[in-house]
Amino acid sequence: MRSSSIVLITVAFAMLSGCVASKIVTAPFKAAGTVVETAVDATTQTESEKAEDIGREVLKERKRERDACLKQAETKEERKECKRAYKDG
Numbered sequence: 001m002r003s004s005s006i007v008l009i010t011v012a013f014a015m016l017s018g019c020v021a022s023k024i025v026t027a028p029f030k031a032a033g034t035v036v037e038t039a040v041d042a043t044t045q046t047e048s049e050k051a052e053d054i055g056r057e058v059l060k061e062r063k064r065e066r067d068a069c070l071k072q073a074e075t076k077e078e079r080k081e082c083k084r085a086y087k088d089g
Contacts, residue, residue: 066085069082069085070083
């Protein structure tokens with residue numbers, strides 16, 4: 001039973017053209033290469049992504065400063081001034 005399976009597999013590979021057999025053999029390596037490329041892409045940043053990250057950090061810092069200003073403000077006028085000073089846009 002086992003020997004007939006081995007013979008059948010051997011005959012099947014012999015019947016396949018070299019092109020198909022080479023695709024079957026190289027497919028796992030190509031898939032692994034794709035995974036590596038995807039992992040490298042996931043760990044690198046483009047210039048625009050870096051700029052977006054910097055922009056987010058700047059906005060967070062401005063919000064912290066605004067919140068601190070509002071917390072220290074004692075009058076309604078001081079709070080308005082804080083909002084004016086740290087207005088988005």
